[in-house]
Amino acid sequence: MHSYFNKQHRTAVNIVMGSLLAFLIIVVVAACPRAGHADNSKPPVVDYAYRAVVAEVTDGDTLRCDIDLGFDMWRHDTSLRLLGVFAPETRTTDLAEKKKGLAVKEFVVAELARLAPDRKIIVLTHKDANDKYGRYLAEVWLGEENLNQAIRDFMTKAGIRPSGKGVKP
Secondary structure: OHHHHHHHHHHHHHHHHHHHHHHHHHHHHHHOOOOOOOOOOOOOOOOEEEEEEEEEEEEOOEEEEEEEEEOOEEEEEEEEEEOOOOOOOOOOOOHHHHHHHHHHHHHHHHHHHHHOOOOEEEEEEEEOOOOOOOOEEEEEEEOOEEHHHHHHHHHHHHOOOOOOOOOOO
């Protein structure tokens, strides 16, 4: 009987700690200024916070992840479009754009290796009803570093201009 209550207590503590982590992330993100949005009039509202594992870096502004929904439920192979990041395309016939896009992708891979070698991340999602590919808009956190902002900073320092739909000329 003693081990049953200990297991039940550990499960309750894990649920409380996970909920507290999600709440704290939402509070921190809500308090931070949001740079790089196409529409700076009003920042999007965070829908949910999740733990996730990166399965693939598709390009400089898209990840494919397995997302932990809680209660031993996972959403696998989910495409996440990084909110406010407009990296050049990697799948294009324009060789100059492709080179820049691959540089951004390599930066993302390197940041994951440096800050999240186990590829575990925190994802704050924003559903974009207009995304033609059905992707979720996401802010990605690697520990205390916001990956979205790190990519924007890298692109600025490297002289890579944002490109794509939603970028104001």
